[in-house]
Amino acid sequence: MKRVGVFVCHCGSNIASVVDVKRVAEAANKMQGVAFATDYQYMCSEPGQDVIIKAIKEHRLERVVVAACSPRLHEPTFRKTIEKAGLNPYFVEMANLREHCSWVHSKDKEGATLKAIDLVRKAVSKVNKTFPLFPGEIPVEKRCLIIGGGIAGIQAAIDVADQGYEVVILEREATIGGKMAILDKTFPTMDCSACICTPKMVDAAQHPNVKLYTWSELESVGGYVGNFEVTIRKKARYVDLGKCTGCGICETKCPKKVPSEFDFGLGQRPCIYKPFPQAVPNKPVIDAKNCRKLLENKCGVCAKVCPTNAINYEDKDELVTEKFGAIIMATGYELYDWTKDFGEYGYGKYPDVIMGLQFERLVNASGPTMGKIKRPSDGKVPKNIVIVKCVGSRSTEKGKSYCSKFCCMYTAKHATQILEKIPDANVYIFYMDVRTPGKMYDEFYMRTKEGYGAIYLKGQVSKIYQEGESLVVKGEDILAGKPIQVKADMVILATAAASVYDAPEVAQKVGFSYDKDGFFTEAHPKLRPVETNTAGVYLAGCCQGPKDIPETVSQATAAAAKVGSLFSKDKMATNPMISEVNEKLCSGCGLCIPVCPYKAIELKTITERVHGGQVQRQVASVNAGLCQGCGPCTVACRSGAINLKGFTNQQILAEVDTACL
Amino acid sequence: MKYAYYPGCSLESTGMEYNLSAKAVAKHFGVQLEEIDDWNCCGASAAHSTSHLLSIALPARTLALAERQGLDVAVPCAACFNRMKGAQIEVRESPKMRDTIQEVIDMEYTAQYEVKALLDVLVNELGIGRIKEAVTRPISGLKVAAYYGCLLVRPPKTMCFDDPEDPQTMDKLVEALGGEAVNWSYKVECCGAGHSTMKPSVGIPMIKDIIKNAKLNGANCFITACPLCFLNLDMRQAAAGELAKDSFQMPVFYFTQLMGMAIGYSPKELGLNKHFVDPMKLLNDKEIFRHPDTRREKA
Numbered sequence: 038m039k040r041v042g043v044f045v046c047h048c049g050s051n052i053a054s055v056v057d058v059k060r061v062a063e064a065a066n067k068m069q070g071v072a073f074a075t076d077y078q079y080m081c082s083e084p085g086q087d088v089i090i091k092a093i094k095e096h097r098l099e100r101v102v103v104a105a106c107s108p109r110l111h112e113p114t115f116r117k118t119i120e121k122a123g124l125n126p127y128f129v130e131m132a133n134l135r136e137h138c139s140w141v142h143s144k145d146k147e148g149a150t151l152k153a154i155d156l157v158r159k160a161v162s163k164v165n166k167t168f169p170l171f172p173g174e175i176p177v178e179k180r181c182l183i184i185g186g187g188i189a190g191i192q193a194a195i196d197v198a199d200q201g202y203e204v205v206i207l208e209r210e211a212t213i214g215g216k217m218a219i220l221d222k223t224f225p226t227m228d229c230s231a232c233i234c235t236p237k238m239v240d241a242a243q244h245p246n247v248k249l250y251t252w253s254e255l256e257s258v259g260g261y262v263g264n265f266e267v268t269i270r271k272k273a274r275y276v277d278l279g280k281c282t283g284c285g286i287c288e289t290k291c292p293k294k295v296p297s298e299f300d301f302g303l304g305q306r307p308c309i310y311k312p313f314p315q316a317v318p319n320k321p322v323i324d325a326k327n328c329r330k331l332l333e334n335k336c337g338v339c340a341k342v343c344p345t346n347a348i349n350y351e352d353k354d355e356l357v358t359e360k361f362g363a364i365i366m367a368t369g370y371e372l373y374d375w376t377k378d379f380g381e382y383g384y385g386k387y388p389d390v391i392m393g394l395q396f397e398r399l400v401n402a403s404g405p406t407m408g409k410i411k412r413p414s415d416g417k418v419p420k421n422i423v424i425v426k427c428v429g430s431r432s433t434e435k436g437k438s439y440c441s442k443f444c445c446m447y448t449a450k451h452a453t454q455i456l457e458k459i460p461d462a463n464v465y466i467f468y469m470d471v472r473t474p475g476k477m478y479d480e481f482y483m484r485t486k487e488g489y490g491a492i493y494l495k496g497q498v499s500k501i502y503q504e505g506e507s508l509v510v511k512g513e514d515i516l517a518g519k520p521i522q523v524k525a526d527m528v529i530l531a532t533a534a535a536s537v538y539d540a541p542e543v544a545q546k547v548g549f550s551y552d553k554d555g556f557f558t559e560a561h562p563k564l565r566p567v568e569t570n571t572a573g574v575y576l577a578g579c580c581q582g583p584k585d586i587p588e589t590v591s592q593a594t595a596a597a598a599k600v601g602s603l604f605s606k607d608k609m610a611t612n613p614m615i616s617e618v619n620e621k622l623c624s625g626c627g628l629c630i631p632v633c634p635y636k637a638i639e640l641k642t643i644t645e646r647v648h649g650g651q652v653q654r655q656v657a658s659v660n661a662g663l664c665q666g667c668g669p670c671t672v673a674c675r676s677g678a679i680n681l682k683g684f685t686n687q688q689i690l691a692e693v694d695t696a697c698l
Numbered sequence: 699m700k701y702a703y704y705p706g707c708s709l710e711s712t713g714m715e716y717n718l719s720a721k722a723v724a725k726h727f728g729v730q731l732e733e734i735d736d737w738n739c740c741g742a743s744a745a746h747s748t749s750h751l752l753s754i755a756l757p758a759r760t761l762a763l764a765e766r767q768g769l770d771v772a773v774p775c776a777a778c779f780n781r782m783k784g785a786q787i788e789v790r791e792s793p794k795m796r797d798t799i800q801e802v803i804d805m806e807y808t809a810q811y812e813v814k815a816l817l818d819v820l821v822n823e824l825g826i827g828r829i830k831e832a833v834t835r836p837i838s839g840l841k842v843a844a845y846y847g848c849l850l851v852r853p854p855k856t857m858c859f860d861d862p863e864d865p866q867t868m869d870k871l872v873e874a875l876g877g878e879a880v881n882w883s884y885k886v887e888c889c890g891a892g893h894s895t896m897k898p899s900v901g902i903p904m905i906k907d908i909i910k911n912a913k914l915n916g917a918n919c920f921i922t923a924c925p926l927c928f929l930n931l932d933m934r935q936a937a938a939g940e941l942a943k944d945s946f947q948m949p950v951f952y953f954t955q956l957m958g959m960a961i962g963y964s965p966k967e968l969g970l971n972k973h974f975v976d977p978m979k980l981l982n983d984k985e986i987f988r989h990p991d992t993r994r995e996k997a
Contacts, residue, residue: 380863502883504914509883 040072041161042098044089046080046105048135053078055139057150061104064154068161072096081111086118093122100124100164104132104157109561125169127613127683132160155696162695166688170613175662177263178362179604182207184255184543187215188234188586189578189593190367191241196597197365198246202604205359206241207269208251212316214238215369216579219299219394221401221408223586224450225481231315231403238317252322256356258364258547259636261662262573263609265361273352275323275331276309280347283319285311287339287348295327297405301395303413304405309339309348314403323348363573363600366557367593368543370579373429373436373533382428382501382530388414389508390501390528393447400454410458412527415506419526422455423510424448424466425498429533431469437533437554443585444531445472449482451529452491464491465523467498467512475585494521501528534583548635549574556582567595571635571665575599614683615664616671618657622678625655629670629679637663638670701772701819702764702811703731704782706925707739708775713925715969719954720774720816722963727824727832731772734764740781743891754795755802757785762807774816774954776850776924783813783856815850817923817953818859821867826874833960836876839984842956843880843917843948844868845908847927848888862886868921868953875960882915884908889930898937905930906938909946919980920950928952932974949977959986 043065047053058076065074073096077085080103092098101124103115108131116126134153142149181197183190186208194204206213217223218238220230241247256268291307299312306312308328311321329336330350340348372392376385383390389412391399402408412419426448429436445468452464471493473479485491496513503509510523536555537543544551549569550558557580560568567575577593578584584592603609620643630638641658644651657679659670671679671686680686709717724731737760746753761782764771773779789796790809800807814823821829846865854862863886869879887908893901909931912920922928932950939946950973958968965987970977981987 380861384864500883500887502911504883504911 038070039099039165040097041070041100041102041164042089042092042096043068043071043074043102043104043157043161044080044085044092045074045076045157046085046103046134047076047078048106048139049079052105052134052139052153055143055146055149056134056153057146058153060150061134061153061157065102065104065157065161068158070165071161072098080105081114086114086121089115089118090122093119093124098124099128100167101129102132102157102160102164103129104134104153104160106135107131107133107137125171127170128164128167130160130164130167132156159692159695162691163688166685166691168682168685170682172610172613173661174608175261175263175611177604177607177609178265178360179203180205180359180361181363181365181600181604182265182267182359182361183365183367184547185215185367185369185578185580186210186213186241186249186251187367187369187578188217188237189369189580189589190215190365191237192590192593193365193367193577193597193600194241194247195237195244196594197600198241198244200597200601200604201246202600203246203248204244205248205250205361207253207255208249209254210312211252211274211310211322212238212312212318213241213249213251214313214315214317216394217586218313218315219401220397221404222450222454224446225475225477227450227453231401235315235317238315242317249318251318255543255546260360261635261637261660262571263362263603264662265364265573266358267361267364268356268358271355271357273325273354275325275328275349275352276321277347277349277352278318278320280345281320281343282345282347283311283321284344285321286342286344288321290338290342292336292338293327293329295324300398300405301392303391303395303398323350363575363603364547365575365577365593365596365600366543366547366569366580367577367596368537368540368580370534370583371537373535375428375436375530375532378435379428379530381499382425382528383503387501387503387508387528388412389419389526390530392530392532393444393451396451396529400451400458408458410455417526418459420459420461421463421507421523421525422465422527422529423498423508423523423525424451424464424529424531425501425510426466426468426531427497427533428530429535430531437535439533439554439583440472441531441534442472442583443534445470446475446478446481446585448529448531449473449485449491452485453489456489456491464489465510465525466491466493467510468493468495469497475587496521534579536580540580547571547574556580567592567599573603611661612666614666614681615661616659616666616668616679616681618659619678619680620656622676623656623674624676624678625657626675627655627657628673628675629657632669632673633664634667634669635663635665637665699728699819699823700730700732700769701814702767702769703733704737704740704760704764704771704773704778705733706737706773706775706778707742708778708925708929712929713775713952715972716774716925716928716952716954719952719958719963719968720820722967723820723954723957723961726958726961726963727820727828729819729824732767732769734760734767734771736763740775740778742777742781746781751798751802753781754785754788755799757782758789758799758807759803759805761786761809761811761813762803762805765807765811768811770812770814772814772816772819774923775926776815776847777926779813779815780849780857786813787856815857815859815923817850817867820954820957821871822859826870829871829957830874833875834962835960835986837872837956837960837984837986838876839986840872840877840956840980841880841916841918842872842877842921842951843882843912843915843919844872844885845889845912845920845922845927845931846886847922847924848886850923851886868923871953872921872956875956877956880912880915880917882912882917884911889924889927891926891930894930894934894937901930902934902937902941905934906942909935909938909948910942910944913944913946913948917948919948919977921953921956922950923953935975947975947979949973949975949980951977 297306398404549571575596741756890901890904
């Protein structure tokens with residue numbers, strides 16, 4: 038038996054108002070092995086920590102139990118405390134009297150106190166079986182991979198590169214810029230999106246520490262924090278970037294035109310194309326699905342007109358593998374495909390019912406209509422325009438349950454843009470709520486409504502249908518308590534922002550978790566919002582959840598700062614609470630390998646002396662850099678050969694015995 | 699194919715021609731409709747606006763009787779179908795509700811048999827192919843607005859046999875019979891149900907909008923699978939026309955009547971003489987019954 042000290046925290050009134058903390062301390066004093074027990078109002082405060090340090094010295098304590106909040110919050114705090122007092126930092130155990138007791142049993146004070154005593158008793162028995170643990174060290178490859186070249190990826194790249202580290206931006210499209218490059222103006226200041234986005238694209242591309250891999254996809258990720266090994270597929274571009282000068286002759290001569298993805302089908306592009314004139318790199322790609330030369334071996338005009346012989350129809354995909362120390366996920370979002378679910382709005386069969394991003398192209402000076410708002414069906418200037426909010430957002434029936442966050446602001450922006458360009462237009466906005474938290478956001482909304490005269494109607498739209506040349510929008514004005522009907526020339530749907538269709542697949546490749554909607558999960562919603570639960574992988578922008586440009590840029594800079602702090606050391610400390618294999622017990626069955634979510638276990642061959650001879654056999658081996666200490670391997674192991682340090686079978690069983698016996 | 703048949707109250711009265719034509723068409727295709735012995739009213743909207751339990755118990759009693767016959771149930775009326783399907787699902791999904799219902803109706807009911815709309819049976823179960831083969835008198839010239847109304851396909855999770863916003867079953871049927879299914883916008887709008895009687899100031903404009911939209915999109919008649927929709931569109935068409943300042947003259951057909959016509963039955967056998975908006979003018983204009991090659995005997 039070790040000499041254990043128990044420190045019961047009041048957590049202000051969080052614990053003490055429900056649990057009788059004095060009684061818990063008294064009960065602890067009588068537990069076997071406990072040499073000292075006391076309570077204090079705020080154990081995590083400096084005087085609270087002093088109580089612990091003093092008690093360790095005075096009572097020659099060897100192990101410490103802090104009965105307070107969740108270890109997720111203050112375990113690191115108390116580890117440092119006891120380290121200061123000269124103990125191994127892993128000799129502290131926390132009994133969670135707050136989240137696991139007082140917060141959930143506030144109506145049963147007596148029961149909560151008894152449970153608190155049990156929790157302390159368990160912690161005491163566990164801490165008794167603790168061994169000293171020591172963090173290891175791994176080297177750090179100081180190169181950062183950024184997946185996604187939208188504004189989040191660009192900002193993060195510039196910020197990491199400015200700190201002096203090498204950065205690679207991986208972008209699946211032919212240009213960086215992402216969704217921001219599509220937009221016309223940005224709320225609430227109405228800056229031209231291109232004017233603030235394209236210079237950043239150029240900054241990133243010209244930065245000496247930044248390398249661009251556009252038209253490339255993530256193939257696979259191996260390794261671990263500080264030492265990721267990433268394979269990238271550089272898709273065949275059919276244009277030699279080294280030779281191409283971006284003169285654009287090929288684009289003007291290409292005889293085949295197809296709908297432009299960048300304009301969401303509202304405009305046309307040739308089959309050798311740059312997505313938009315300010316693309317970075319400013320060099321085209323050949324669309325292999327439509328190119329006549331590649332499909333039918335006819336045409337070949339682009340190669341004939343190219344002054345630098347940059348066209349190479351024989352180009353093939355190329356795989357490259359590179360090492361990185363950190364990865365920033367900046368894969369962005371896409372608009373929810375309303376045409377699958379919204380039959381009441383016509384399943385997409387009415388050409389004048391468009392999405393917000395399509396409107397951005399219609400109103401954009403470099404868009405298919407040169408910035409003149411003309412409706413897609415017949416090119417007429419619409420006079421009556423209806424905007425429908427929350428299409429697929431905030432719905433348990435269709436689409437997504439969450440609020441897409443930026444639609445309220447961009448619909449207000451669209452309304453002002455329409456009313457500026459078509460002064461005699463009527464803009465009707467159907468809304469569920471108007472949500473405009475943000476600096477100068479509500480002021481912007483009020484200006485749209487009162488200054489520009491956009492008509493806000495609280496209620497949902499039940500049906501949209503074509504009647505002759507116009508659309509009829511049937512809805513409800515719940516403030517007037519009446520069904521209403523608006524004749525519109527064009528309807529803009531503020532469709533939900535959804536995760537990119539293959540986001541879960543990408544998350545699995547890199548090896549971290551995502552939520553039910555396909556958005557990437559942060560390590561802690563409040564305190565670790567830019568980290569994932571996989572060390573060395575960080576999040577920026579809408580891949581983590583819908584957010585507007587300022588928020589995206591802040592998160593990108595935050596992710597870059599995290600990468601900077603990781604790269605600031607040549608070697609990094611590893612968490613010692615990881616699995617270890619007792620090779621004597623391991624039979625090499627390999628059952629632990631598939632259960633490991635971090636691919637941290639593999640088989641290795643060892644040589645043993647048996648009866649004077651040498652025998653080779655296979656055993657499991659844990660990669661200390663990859664293991665996150667989650668523990669399924671210890672459960673899967675049939676012979677009990679795997680133990681999780683800090684949560685050993687002996688420790689857990691001691692807790693169970695205490696709780697049950 | 700054999701089904702327990704639940705005509706419901708409407709098909710004994712205002713929707714008599716639906717009953718006539720349904721039985722004729724079913725017989726023609728060898729679908730046996732065995733009327734449920736001692737069936738009762740499904741409760742319609744009266745029951746579910748007064749008591750949830752009553753609204754389940756009323757259809758459940760009839761379904762329990764059908765269960766004794768050991769057959770899936772075919773229901774022609776959209777409202778009856780809606781109520782019965784709702785009751786069946788609720789009993790099937792909740793053992794507690796099953797016990798309550800069994801106690802209330804004092805009969806065993808396990809909800810093991812399916813409840814199907816007659817439209818579903820005669821189009822999807824039978825198959826468009828078989829219907830096409832049987833057509834001897836194509837209804838060419840009829841530009842049909844397929845009107846489903848609000849109950850037949852909704853709520854989608856309960857009814858689950860066609861798209862709730864843009865259903866296609868009757869459109870496919872019309873095409874198979876040789877007619878033209880018009881693309882229009884009021885397919886699943888409400889016909890106003892009882893409002894045309896209780897509160898005409900609300901009900902009649904709803905009917906007017908439906909007929910107007912069908913006409914605007916080039917339809918010259920309606921097809922429906924609901925006796926109340928039929929009644930509103932047919933009987934109230936004159937009033938709706940007055941409101942729209944337009945004499946509509948858009949005949950309304952049950953889908954079974956159009957099927958019967960196309961496979962060779964006479965107007966009388968299908969109850970075409972019972973309509974308020976006389977369909978014969980349109981049918982004669984398009985020479986549906988005059989086609990020399992289409993005597994029923996040959997069919």
